Amino acid sequence: xxxxxxxxxxxxxxxxxxxxxxxxxxxxxxxxxxxxxxxxxxxxxxxxxxxxxxxxxxxxxxxxxxxxxxxxxxxxxxxxxxxxxxxxxxxxxxxxxxxxxxxxxxxxxxxxxxxxxxxxxxxxxx
Amino acid sequence: xxxxxxxxxxxxxxxxxxxxxxxxxxxxxxxxxxxxxxxxxxxxxxxxxxxxxxxxxxxxxxxxxxxxxxxxxxxxxxxxxxxxxxxxxxxxxxxxxxxxxxxxxxxxxxxx
Numbered sequence: 001x002x003x004x005x006x007x008x009x010x011x012x013x014x015x016x017x018x019x020x021x022x023x024x025x026x027x028x029x030x031x032x033x034x035x036x037x038x039x040x041x042x043x044x045x046x047x048x049x050x051x052x053x054x055x056x057x058x059x060x061x062x063x064x065x066x067x068x069x070x071x072x073x074x075x076x077x078x079x080x081x082x083x084x085x086x087x088x089x090x091x092x093x094x095x096x097x098x099x100x101x102x103x104x105x106x107x108x109x110x111x112x113x114x115x116x117x118x119x120x121x122x123x124x125x126x
Numbered sequence: 127x128x129x130x131x132x133x134x135x136x137x138x139x140x141x142x143x144x145x146x147x148x149x150x151x152x153x154x155x156x157x158x159x160x161x162x163x164x165x166x167x168x169x170x171x172x173x174x175x176x177x178x179x180x181x182x183x184x185x186x187x188x189x190x191x192x193x194x195x196x197x198x199x200x201x202x203x204x205x206x207x208x209x210x211x212x213x214x215x216x217x218x219x220x221x222x223x224x225x226x227x228x229x230x231x232x233x234x235x236x237x238x
Contacts, residue, residue, distance in 0.1 A: 035227075037175075044218070044229045044230065044231050044232060045167075045175065045218055045220070045229040045232075046229070047220075047225075047226050047227040047228065047229070049225075059225055061225065061226035062226065063226065095174055095175070097175075100177070100180065100186075106225075108157070109222055109227075111157065111161055111163040111165070111180060111181050111222045111223075112180050112181070113165045113177040113179075113180035113186060113222075114165070114167075114175075114177060114220075115177050115180075115186060115187075117174040117175055117176065118174065119174055120174055
């Protein structure tokens with residue numbers, strides 16, 4: 001079945017960087033974009049951006065512009081999200097999720113939903 | 127950014143009874159192709175979110191038909207025809223029309 005396995009929990013100091021991985025299985029990895037979404041304690045879900053894992057094209061939320069980098073390794077069917085200059089407000093659970101409509105473009109991700117989610121990775125900045 | 131507002135934020139429901147959650151967006155979610163780019167997710171306790179509804183009213187694979195989505199433009203509704211114990215959790219709406227994609231605050235459904 002289609003599933004994502006994310007890397008384990010991280011504890012980081014303010015100012016450091018964190019890199020979270022998301023390994024996919026059960027489908028053709030390069031056919032679907034991957035989104036990253038985070039959930040800080042007591043806050044609503046927050047979309048961070050997407051990556052087309054086949055060609056590396058990305059779109060990031062302006063909130064994270066300059067601090068986030070999304071990459072992929074197609075040989076390992078793995079997507080990565082790196083967040084730098086960490087601060088306490090970045091303490092959250094980070095999720096990867098598949099774009100149900102395939103690849104994304106600057107104008108659209110086709111609206112078919114984030115149809116498969118990883119189990120989440122807890123990042124604590126303290 | 128498009129602001130998503132849900133109501134109610136807390137929803138106690140008796141099993142077997144219907145439930146309804148409202149989601150409003152600060153801008154129309156109607157795409158030029160005629161589809162509304164509005165999605166519903168359920169996050170069960172201790173789990174990741176799961177997709178329930180996309181394009182406003184299309185049920186995701188495996189979602190029971192007691193869940194239905196309706197609405198267009200800026201006003202949307204998720205309805206559960208008969209709530210079951212397994213439906214407890216937090217329901218989120220999300221707009222996927224325009225980056226940054228944005229979520230509602232969440233509606234916590236609990237069993238009375």
